[in-house]
Amino acid sequence: MQNLISLTLSLLLLSVKSNKYAEILKKDLNSNEIHQDIEDLQANFRQQHPQDPKCFENHHKIQYLPYWDKEVIEFPCMYAGTLNVSLQDTHDHNLFYWHFKNTSLTDPPLVFWMNGGPGSSSMFGLFLEHGPLKVTRTGEGMDDFSLGLNEKGSWLDIADLVYIDQPVGTGFSFGNFYIDRMxxxxxxxxxxxTKFLKAYPEYKNREIYLSGESYAGKYLPHFTYKIALHNELERLTKKNNASIINLQATFIGDPFVSPIRQRTSTHLVAQGLHVIDRSNMGQVAALRKKCEESISEEWDLGSKVCGQTMDYIDTQAAGLYTYDGSAFDTDWQPLIDVIQDFLMKSNKKNLLYQALHVTKSYKTPIYERSSRRVSQSYDFEEMLDWSVYYDKCIEKKMKLIIYAGEYDQRDGPLTMIAWMKDLRNLQNSSGNFFNQSRKIYYYKDTNGSFQVGGYYRYDKDAEFTFLTVPKSGHFVPTTQLDMTKQMLKDFFENKRLVCHKSSQSECETSHVMCRAMNNCNSNGKCLDTGKCQCEHGFFGDDCTQKIQSLSISQEFQESYQMNGTHWYYFRLENKDNQILNDDEYFELRLSSQRLMDIYIKKDDKSEPTQFQNDMKFLKQQRLVISTQSFPMLRSSFIATVRVDGIDLFENKYHQHTLKASFRKFKKPQIDQILIQ
Structure with a gap:
């Protein structure tokens, strides 16, 4: 009986093993069949869609792509795969790239592109922004896709391209662990x-440009600075085969740079578009407060908490797209879903992965549009301010071009000025960046008609450009492809933006500004910045106002009779270097029958306005400005007083009086205070 049981078990095991071996053999046979099928598929595909002979062979060349439109004969010269970038033997870090070569151009520049996130795949940039490929749906099934060329054109028209998924874990990139530091x-x-340039040596001396958007606003200045250091070290070695990276400029779209400042100003676009109004500002203020406090107390929650203002506006506005205040979430999601389904869910995704040479990846899933794991790995650095790397790039004379869509609520132009004004090397440059009048950037569209591509400032010494782009949001090339192509071409050919009109003056705005100021009303000179330099005794942006000078050594008192609304100016300028003693202080007293708005600057050079001031006091009838309360005004200041004498609702212009006085006082002694 025992022998019978043993025999039965042996036969059962043999049967199981036979089935297992049969499955393995079947799997191997299927694998060989699939491999043969793919080779046949590629051979047939090459016959139908021949590539340019200049598109040389290598192990990363793309020979075939599933769902390619049969009507599109031309098949672009493409390469894709991963390069190992491990820094230690125990690491296995592989970055994916998709390279496009324009074989009709002679030695074109090479442009690298990366999306942000952190953890967002650059396939978004390829398929939705400026890449040469376009995927569309032909039905509802997972085989209903058509892949072809972007009929609107692409950056490939003017340059060779490399779309890179980084850091490790982003998109098709993979590794045995994720990094957590920039x-x-x-x-x-x-x-x-450097490995790419070795694999494609034709680019060794070619001009290289970096580009990207959003969180790449942190990546790109850091990478640019790192390349500058790399090149310096390579030059010091004086090797004949030194791996110099011929980086010419870096283009950064709608950058996320200074998280706290940018996240606490995300309401500005919605407010300007009147999507939210004064009734919503209490909630915005409360959420801003939570953001600032969370950064101070719970760093790991900062990103989530500081994003609540955008979430609130999105909900309040019934789905207004946070990346573009001129669109809604429902406008964008279908575009994103097509790409997502094509890359992750299509029935031929395995054929696609083989064509892209990523089947050795052990990441699950092989492709991610936006990796949460990458984002979580960068949690510590996400809310750190990265503007210092822009300053470092300026110091190294690395060209930076910042461009941003005007409708971007998250990282648009309205969120950037504060951190730019902190760039010391930009402020110290002789280009006077923020004092410039902006230029109009014109370009020709595909019909040959001039279009306004934006408004910009350029500092030639700092090699720094800031371009505001109209009719666009966070993803500028999706709506302004022709403009971005011209922007790139300008730097390829001139290393800066240029005026494409017949006359340079057509791109300037300073003469328009001067004309608006009536050319300073013959009381000053209008500079090429579009600002008036007033003659002595005159003041105001248009030099129409006479300013009342104040002196520490002399008392002043005056009454001003007026009808309607008027502006008055008071300036303390210490010409004789008179200094208040420690026991002295002065007071400027203002009183009016009508409400006053007072704007103050602590220097005596520029006019304080409702837009530019160090202090402001609104809707006052009496105000005392004293150095006891504001010691920073001891040596000089300018006060602008706007007295509102118009009742707009009833169309009444009131007659009224402004009284002003200025006196120096001695502080009472301690014993005098005690006696009182």
Whole structure:
């Protein structure tokens, strides 16, 4: 009986093993069949869609793509795969790239592109922004896709392109662990570029440009600075085969740079569009307060908490797209879903992955549009301010071009001025960046008609450009492809934006500003910045006002009779270097029958206005400005007083009086205070 049981078990095991071996053999046979099928598929595809002979062979060349439109004969010259960028033997870090070569151009520049996130795949940039490929749905099924060329054109029209998924874990990139510091990512990127240049040696001396958007506003200045250091070190070695990276400029779209400042100003676009109004500002103020306090107390929650203002506006506005205040979430999601389904859910995704040479990846899933794990790994650095790297790039004379869509609520132009004004090397440059009048950037569209591409400032010494782009949001090339192509071409050919009109003056705005100021009303000179330099005794942006000078050594008192609304100016300028003693202080007293708005600047050079001031006091009838309360005004200041004498609702212009006095006082002694 025992022998019978043993025999039965042996036969059962043999049967199981036979089935297992049969399955393995079947799997191997199927694998060989699939491999043969793919080779046949590629051979047939090449016959139908021949590539340019200049598109040389290598192990990363793309021979075939599923769902390619049969009507599109031309098949672009493309390469894709991963390059290992590990910094240590125990690491296995692989960055994915998709490279496009324009074989009809002679030695075109090479442009690298990266999306942000952190953890967002650059396939978004490829398929939705400026890449040469376009995927569309032909039905509702997971086989209903059509892949072809972007009929609107692409950046490939003017340059060779590399779309890179970084850091490790983003998109098709993979590794045995994820990195959590930008410095490591910068080292990975430099290693990637040097390995790419070895794999494609035709680019060794070619001009290289970096580009990206959003969180790449942190990546790109850091990587640019790292490349500058890499090149310096390579030059010091004086090797014949030194791996110099010929980086010419870096383009950064709608950058996320200074998280706290940018996240606490995300309401400005919605407010300007009147999507939210004064009734919503209490909630905005409360959420801003939570943001600032969370950063101070619970750093790991900062990103989530500081994003609540955008969430509130999105909900309040019934789905207004946070990346573009001129659109709604429902406008964008279908576009994103097509790409997502094509890359992740299509029935031929495995054929796609083989064509892209990513099947060795052990990441699950192989592709992610936006990786939560990458984002979580960067949690610590996400809310850190990265503007210092812009300053470092300026110091190294690395060209930076910042461009931003006017409707971007998250990282648009309205969120950027504060951190830009903190760039010391930009402020100290002789280009007087923020004093410039902005230029109009014109370009020709595909019909040959001039269009307004934006408004910009350029500092030639700092090599810094800031361009505000109309009719666009966070993803500028989606709506302004022709403009971005011209922007790139300008730097390829001139290393700066240029005026494409027949006369340079047509791109300037300073003469328009001077005309608006009536050319300073013959009381001053209008400079090429569009601002008036007033003659002595005159003041105001248009030099129409006479200013009342104040002196520490002399008392002043005056009454001003007026009808309607008027502006008055008072300036303390210490010409004789008179200094208040420690026991002295002065007071400027103002009183009016009508409400006053008072704007103050602590220097005596520029006019304080409702837009530019150090202090402001609104809707006052009496105000005392004293150095006891404001010691920063001891040596000089300018006060602008606007007296409102118009009742707009009833169309009444009131006659009224402003009284002003200025006196120096001695502080009472301690014993005098005690006696009183």
């Amino acid at each position: 410095e490591t990512g910068a080292e990975h990127f430099v290693k990637f570029v």
